[in-house]
Amino acid sequence: MLPEHAPFSPDQRRAVDIALAGLDASQRFWLAGFLSAGGSSATAPAAITPAASVKLTVLYGTESGNAEKLADLSAKEAKKRGFQAAVKNMADISPADLAKVENLLVIVSTWGDGEPPESATSFYKEFMNGSSVELPRLRYSVCALGDTAYEKFCQTGKDFDARLEKLGAKRVSPRQDCDVEYEEPYAGWLDAALKALAPATHSGIVEVVGAPAAAAPVGGVEYGKKNPFPSELLEKVLLNGEGTTKETWHYELSLDGSGLSYEPGDALAVVPVNAPDLVEGILKAAKLSGSETVEVKGVGSKVLADALREDFDITALSRAVLTKLQTISGSEKLAALLADDAKDQLKDYQWGRWIVDAINDFASNGLAAADLASIFRKLPPRLYSIASSPLAHPGEVHLTVASVRYHAHGNHRKGVASTYLADLVAKGAQVPVYTHQNKNFRLPTSSDTPVIMVGPGTGVAPFRAFVEHRGNLGKPGKNWLFFGDQRYTYDFLYQTEWQDHLKEGFLSKLDVAFSRDQPEKVYVQHRMLDRSKELYAWLQEGAHFYVCGDASRMASDVHEALISVVEKEGGFARDVAEAYVEDLKKAKRYQRDVY
Template sequence: MQTTITDVTKVPTAFSRTNPFQAKVLKNVNLNGAGSSKETRHIELSLKGSDLSYAPGDCLGVIPENDKELVDALLEEMNWDAEMAVTVNKQDDTIPLKEALLKHVEITLLTKKMVQQAAELTENEELQKLVSNESNQLKEYIAGRDLLDLLRDFGPWKASAQEIVSLLRKMPPRLYSIASSIAANPQEVHLTIGAVRYTAHGRERKGVCSVFCAERLEVGDTLPVFIQQNKHFNLPESHDKDIIMVGPGTGIAPFRSFIQERAVNQATGRSWLFFGDQRSASDFLYQNELEEHLKDGELTRIETAFSRDTAQKVYVQHKMLENSKEIFEWLENGAYFYVCGDKQNMAKDVHNTLLSVIEKEGVMTPEAAEAYLNDMQKQGRYQRDVY
């Protein structure tokens, strides 16, 4: 009897947010020099075997782990057994409590809803008062506090570990602007991540993903990642367009990818980078690379603003004002204008400065300058990647 063997081609599972790729760490170095008050990690990851690709301007989603010390402090505070079986996020499978707290749930942020639900698991009067409708203090309480604060502040708890875990949100991925061009670095993806550390409410706090990458991610380890497209932050399709990039601090990330991509494509359009940070001696991220691009003509101009190097603090927007005539000439010539970085202050200041430049150099009213910028935005010539 003859058996027929059907050729079943194995279809690779596409990697995504729900099915991240385990990317191997090739490099993890601190970009800041001695004497810096910052720690900015440059991380290179291998995409070998993933079939993943990306365009300049896209983001990489990273699924981090919580700080082991914080997890241990939670277990100790509640006198929980680390090996106790729990379920997370309505899944059927059980996993050890410690693993759930380390890898699956968010423990560093509180939400209003979560604190209100937690109030049902304790008779603590202070918490009942905090979540009552009359109290406006709940919002104030949750700012900058985490699960450990909540459990310490409002015991005794009559809740099981499972009940507390059920209150917690699934660990959300963190999105970072990709700092490399795949054309220049085949099968690799690079990140530029500033480690976040601060003190609040009498305790040291750490950014979940940034400090995980800074302190616990070694070369050879793997990191669960996926590509997140960013359709609103892209290079011009035509290589002969001029581009102006404003990216202080880690805002340099997508522009490193822009510059690399245009170098590979031998773009004829001019490129102008505005970069700022605290001190030129220790905080000029990617300095050697950028100077190399400048020397090779792959970057036309670079303006730097180092706020702590002078008595008067100088920021990227001050450098824009100094170059207002040329900026307006570039815009009139069809240049694309990009901003990446801090939404709170920098992006707002840069936006207002850009309006001033247009108003002054174009001899326009504030309304006409606003209309000019809106028009640029409609044409896709004013793009922002702010967070």
């Protein structure tokens, strides 16, 4: 049906609705082409029909949801151009399925140290190592998502691109490697790829739009990544007790009037600014006053000090930043460090250092304002797991954030976003935010399904949301939380809330591990092994298993513990236990949100 705001009278709307109701899909498609061509029946079908028979598969692998969002947008645009487009998650197909595909777009992110996304790991391993499928009929193009702050930038996308070519597929459009600001390069890639796959389709630059807001915001303004919502900080509470070595904050932010919504498992993007002392350090190293004017992409001319504070990532010391600095400075010492045979030395140098250190070390004579601005990328937002249920806290969103502070090379260091919230945002002030979907970290559809949650430290955040949500839905299934931190007395995050949930029956079981309260370190994976019999029984009942927190050690240790539990209690060989756990992943009963 036509919407009420369509430029037709009520009688005309009814007439059009009646006419369209009697048309099948192919007739509607023909009519769309006829109208877009200005009513010329001789030319409209010819402009669109060639692509109508072209089938297209959009294959994605995602960690935080960006690749999935772009896959959906790609399919939508492809359908506008006449393709028969279908979206496939790497978690849901096998490499052998690609033998049936003739036209393929791959959109895949890289996670951690050049690793594939969690949901794409099985497909990646089989495709790269075990797959012998030949793909001589396949035409393809790859869009890789990554972060230049990491050494193996877009590595997964590069791997897929090379492997497809090796298996005989034809690359019809060059791979596009995208940094955290991916919208513009992605749009150019998609337009070129669709033209290459179906030259007869209409051309036109792709317009990338964000997901629509779930509720109409006040004043008709749509908030999202391109237009963050100025959220009021309603509350901030230090969760650690006196005597702790940690600094973990609970933040409560308002979403009233934003039109933004979220589900448990989603993330909140915080758009920070750089601290004044960081800006001053960069200006001092570059021998600039800060009053100079520079160009900021997408913004225009801006005072340098303001740009350093609001627009640029002035801390993360990546290879890309060092390469730009070397070009400007001409430093032979830096050139040697960037040589292919000096990768280990480069990694050693980067550890614990910031951009300001590199300027001091390799551009000691200072930099021109324009040159300084050219070495930075845009300051990226930070994603934090949401620690609240919208049912328990309507109009609000809560976060659990550990302030990052440390010493390196004789200097104080701090996390940009975590200390922005802790040091620079007072209660009642505004924080630019937007919600970010994570469809790969969702509660079971049935509230009766048992849930096991492993979340040490700030990894407990989404599980606070899970338990609140299930409790507010009523008749919650069994919920079991494994929580860990350093000390019971200081670091038991949300202790009274968990105790209340236990009394109310919203939380069925709580196992804790405080690593520093005894001579031997005890972690959440040890508690899992202690409870192996009951844990396996829950899995056999159909329980979903969730992990959130540190990826470098905790997540892998928990994974190994889970396999050990299945191996022991199921009486399986190691490979059978591994297959059991892999099947949990494929069934979306084992989900991780790790960082």
